[in-house]
Amino acid sequence: xxxxxxxxxxxxxxxxxxxxxxxxxxxxxxxxxxxxxxxxxxxxxxxxxxxxxxxxxxxxxxxxxxxxxxxxxxxxxxxxxxxxxxxxxxxxxxx
Amino acid sequence: xxxxxxxxxxxxxxxxxxxxxxxxxxxxxxxxxxxxxxxxxxxxxxxxxxxxxxxxxxxxxxxxxxxxxxxxxxxxxxxxxxxxxxxxxxxxxxxxxxxxxxxxxxxxxxxxxxxxxxxxxxxxxxxxxxxxxxxxxxxxxxxxxxxxxxxxxxxxxxxxxxxxxxxxxxxxxxxxxxxxxxxxxxxxxxxxxxxxxxxxxxxxxxxxxxxxxxxxxxxxxxxxxxxxxxxxxxxxxxxxxxxxxxxxxxxxxxxxxxxxxxxxxxxxxxxxxxxxxxxxxxxxxxxxxxxxxxxxxxxxxxxxxxxxxxxxxxxxxxxxxxxxxxxxxxxxxxxxxxxxxxxxxxxxxxxxxxxxxxxxxxxxxxxxxxxxxxxxxxxxxxxxxxxxxxxxxxxxxxxxxxxxxxxxxxxxxxxxxxxxxxxxxxxxxxxxxxxxxxxxxxxxxxxxxxxxxxxxxxxxxxxxxxxxxxxxxxxxxxxxxxxxxxxxxxx
Numbered sequence: 356x357x358x359x360x361x362x363x364x365x366x367x368x369x370x371x372x373x374x375x376x377x378x379x380x381x382x383x384x385x386x387x388x389x390x391x392x393x394x395x396x397x398x399x400x401x402x403x404x405x406x407x408x409x410x411x412x413x414x415x416x417x418x419x420x421x422x423x424x425x426x427x428x429x430x431x432x433x434x435x436x437x438x439x440x441x442x443x444x445x446x447x448x449x450x
Numbered sequence: 451x452x453x454x455x456x457x458x459x460x461x462x463x464x465x466x467x468x469x470x471x472x473x474x475x476x477x478x479x480x481x482x483x484x485x486x487x488x489x490x491x492x493x494x495x496x497x498x499x500x501x502x503x504x505x506x507x508x509x510x511x512x513x514x515x516x517x518x519x520x521x522x523x524x525x526x527x528x529x530x531x532x533x534x535x536x537x538x539x540x541x542x543x544x545x546x547x548x549x550x551x552x553x554x555x556x557x558x559x560x561x562x563x564x565x566x567x568x569x570x571x572x573x574x575x576x577x578x579x580x581x582x583x584x585x586x587x588x589x590x591x592x593x594x595x596x597x598x599x600x601x602x603x604x605x606x607x608x609x610x611x612x613x614x615x616x617x618x619x620x621x622x623x624x625x626x627x628x629x630x631x632x633x634x635x636x637x638x639x640x641x642x643x644x645x646x647x648x649x650x651x652x653x654x655x656x657x658x659x660x661x662x663x664x665x666x667x668x669x670x671x672x673x674x675x676x677x678x679x680x681x682x683x684x685x686x687x688x689x690x691x692x693x694x695x696x697x698x699x700x701x702x703x704x705x706x707x708x709x710x711x712x713x714x715x716x717x718x719x720x721x722x723x724x725x726x727x728x729x730x731x732x733x734x735x736x737x738x739x740x741x742x743x744x745x746x747x748x749x750x751x752x753x754x755x756x757x758x759x760x761x762x763x764x765x766x767x768x769x770x771x772x773x774x775x776x777x778x779x780x781x782x783x784x785x786x787x788x789x790x791x792x793x794x795x796x797x798x799x800x801x802x803x804x805x806x807x808x809x810x811x812x813x814x815x816x817x818x819x820x821x822x823x824x825x826x827x828x829x830x831x832x833x834x835x836x837x838x839x840x841x842x843x844x845x846x847x848x849x850x851x852x853x854x855x856x857x858x859x860x861x862x863x864x865x866x867x868x869x870x871x872x873x874x875x876x877x878x879x880x881x882x883x884x885x886x887x888x889x890x891x892x893x894x895x896x897x898x899x900x901x902x903x904x905x906x907x908x909x910x911x912x913x914x915x916x917x918x919x920x921x922x923x924x925x926x927x928x929x930x931x932x933x934x935x936x937x938x939x940x941x
Contacts, residue, residue, distance in 0.1 A: 363813065370772060370816040371779075371793065372809055373801030382813070385871060389814055392872050393761040393827070399834050406832030407839060410649035410663050410888030411913065415692055430551040436786035443781050445792050 358387040454479040455619040455941060459523055459676040460703075462622060466512055466522045473512065473522030477505035477566050479941070480524040480621060484568050487620035487940035490591045492611040494529050495537045496569040504566040511564060520683045521564030526621035528612050529570035530577055531557050531667075532656040536567075540658040541575040541585035541608075544803025545784040554656025555688045556625060556667045563683040568621050572611030575805045576775065577632055577660045580877035582610025583867055584807040592640060592861050593618035593936035597902035603861040606636030606877075612670045613640040620940040623671040623680055627657060629664045630763055631857075631881025634893035637670055638856035638906025641895040641934055643923070644670045645677045646881075648913045649888035650695035652681075653688030661770035662693075664763075664885045674894060674924045678702035681916065697914065705917035706924045711745030713922060716849035720756035721880060723858060729899040730855045737853055737896060737907045740929035741922070749849050753841040758834050759883040760875060765818050765831035766886070771808075772815025778803060810871060839887040846912050851922045854880050856893040856906035880908060890916050892923045896930040904934055 360379045363386060367374040374382060428441035437444045454476050457465060465471045481498045501524065508522035532538050532550035539545045557567070574584045581604035582590040590610040592603040594617070605614040609626030613636035616624050626633035628646035637644025645668045652667040659665065669680035682703065687696040717738060722731070742748055780786035780799030787798035804812065818827035845852065858879055868874050884891040890913070893906040907926060911919035 358817070362817075366813050366817045366820065368797075369820060370812050371776075371796040371800055372804065372812065373797040374809075382810075385810060386813060386817070388870065388872060389764060389810070390817070393765055393831075396758055396761050396765070396830055396834050399755065399758055399830075399837060401830065401833035401837065404833045404836050406829055407835040407886075408832065409693075410886075411693065411695060413650065413693070413695055416689075416696075418689075432782075433551055434548050434783035436780065436784070445781055446789065446795055448792050 358383055358390055455483055457622070458673050459623055459671065459679050462523060463521070467517060473505040473508035473566065474502065476522060477501050477524050480568055483620050483940035487615065487618050490593060490614050490618060490620070490938065491588050492572055492590050492615040492618070492620060493526070493569040494539055494572050494587050494611070497536060497567055501566050501568050508564050508566065518562065518564035519679060520560055522566060523564070524566045524568050524622050525560065526569060526571045526612060526615045526624040527557055527567050528573055528609050528625050528627060530573055530627050530658045531625060532658070533557055533567070533570065536570065538570065538658070539587065541573045541587060542803065542805070542808070543586040543785060544778045544799070548783050550656070552656060555653035555690060556657065556684050559686060560683055565683070571615055571624055574608035574610065575808050576658065576771070577608035577627055577629055578771070578807050578811055579607040580631070580635060580874055581867060582607040583864065584805055586805060589864055590614050591864070593938035594640060594861060594903055595937045599901070602864045604639070604864055606639035606861065608632040609636050609670060613637055613642060613644070616640070616642045616670050616672060617936050618938050618940045623669060623676055625667060625684070626670045627665055627667050628885065629660050629767060630885050631878035633668050633670060634881045634891055634906070634908060635857050635877060637893040638904070639861040641904030641932065641936065642670060642672055643674055643677050643892065643894055644668065645681060645892040646884065646890060647681060647685065647916055648890045650693050651685050651914065651916070653686070653691040653694045655688055655690040659774040661767040662774060663770060664767060674920060674927045675703060675706055677892065678706060678920050700917055702916060702920055705921050707921060708924065708928065710741065710922060710925045713746040713851065714749055714849040715741050715746045715922065716749050716751035716845050716852045718751050718753045718756065718845070718852055718854060720753050721854040723879060726858050727899060730858065730905060733897045733905050733907065734855050737926060740926060741853065744925050744929065751845045751849060751852070753845060753883070755834065755837045755841050756883055759838055759886055760879055762831040762834040762838065763882045763886060764814070764875060765827050766835065768811040768815035769819050769828050770815070772812045772819065775808070775812055835886045838883055842887045842889060850918055852910040854908045854910065856880060856908040860899040860901070860903035860905055884910050889913055890919050892919055894923045894926050894930070895932040895934070896926060897932070898934060
């Protein structure tokens with residue numbers, strides 16, 4: 356399955372990464388090389404094998420359903436490049 | 451008293467408690483060393499003032515008889531650990547100016563044990579790399595050089611700044627993180643000890659996430675004993691990390707008994723790869739002999755799916771990275787590159803903020819998780835991962851630990867970076883399987899190659915059996931008697 360320029364442009368949009376038009380061809384070549392290399396997994400017989408979903412055999416813990424942190428919006432937004440009045444800002448999203 | 455920069459953690463601890471040296475004296479010596487090491491580019495941020503303040507507090511606690519396990523020990527912290535109020539970059543342009551309002555659990559544990567932070571150490575961007583060549587803050591130089599050759603070499607990666615700083619005496623020890631070998635490979639390239647604990651042993655809370663099912667923090671030190679002491683301070687249950695495991699932290703130092711009689715050591719035949727330098731093959735055989743001479747029983751074992759570990763890793767890790775790195779959006783922290791619409795803001799910020807390797811991996815991850823490909827790639831890789839874990843389970847029915855080389859080569863030149871990304875990925879061929887299976891592993895400096903560069907041997911163990919891993923590594927270290935020192939020394 357070849358990763359062409361159009362596929363890379365589509366994936367780049369899905370990932371919200373701007374890729375200049377003149378970089379698409381070389382990037383397609385690099386990504387195609389990686390994808391071709393991982394294709395060798397096709398050789399492995401995984402019939403009846405369950406996917407590994409956790410690196411340690413453990414079950415998730417329960418905790419009481421209550422808020423145990425928060426209440427400091429100024430700290431939360433302190434690193435925002437353009438926070439105003441404890442809110443994040445973005446370009447207009449609703450016309 | 452000998453040069454304070456040559457003390458190990460164990461020796462410094464004893465000297466501090468015996469008042470042969472003060473924490474301030476030790477820290478001051480290291481602050482000078484950090485400055486002297488600037489040509490290596492191992493620190494992104496130096497925190498001399500805070501270090502001095504912490505050292506003064508350590509001296510008070512020592513005087514009061516309240517010294518912790520890491521009291522007064524000057525550490526470097528990989529710049530992937532969030533440190534409260536101190537710039538945390540992950541080696542990326544996209545985290546420009548980010549000062550976390552909180553402290554990672556591992557650094558919190560170390561500070562609670564009395565450790566002093568000298569600064570934040572350089573790394574591959576978001577820990578994605580095996581040579582410390584992808585950092586926005588520039589490459590780190592290995593303090594080692596080939597015999598009769600002045601060429602600058604890489605320190606390995608992604609914990610390259612940590613490895614270079616420990617080797618060059620620019621910190622007594624350092625934290626690292628290991629997703630596919632990022633502690634063990636740079637440790638091997640710089641002649642130091644690097645331990646990746648079992649997944650779940652150290653909390654991941656407050657560590658900038660790369661691949662959440664693989665990431666694990668660990669110590670990078672000059673000796674196995676130091677790794678045992680530091681791991682004891684880093685490890686522990688943390689309710690803030692849902693994958694942190696609630697079990698007691700043993701006294702790892704007590705595990706270094708020096709006795710490996712009857713220990714069953716497996717030698718996996720699949721780790722003998724094509725094109726491996728003869729010096730590494732020889733060192734591996736030497737390691738087998740060293741352990742045998744101390745009474746260990748050597749057993750040939752097979753891990754048949756080893757060759758599929760790297761390709762499985764390069765599906766799982768980028769897939770998880772593409773999800774984890776979705777948070778860098780130009781809105782909540784770090785870099786923001788404006789755009790006409792919200793999508794443009796995202797695309798501009800991420801296009802400019804991420805480096806080439808990070809972009810490649812996020813794109814691969816997005817591709818393998820996208821509609822129609824999920825089963826063919828991600829699900830398949832997770833099944834292969836089960837096969838790899840099963841290989842280890844079967845091997846550990848016969849043996850207690852495994853002995854392998856740590857890397858397929860010694861350090862290479864900064865200008866010898868392979869142009870094909872896949873060639874670079876092969877650096878981690880011996881380290882990646884343990885991450886996929888969640889198992890502990892340690893790299894111990896054990897010898898030199900033909901050009902005078904350090905080489906490491908790796909011990910892998912059962913889940914949560916760091917004690918046996920450390921005991922075997924300690925035996926290896928004693929037999930190897932590695933005394934090599936890099937050409938560059940700070941101060």
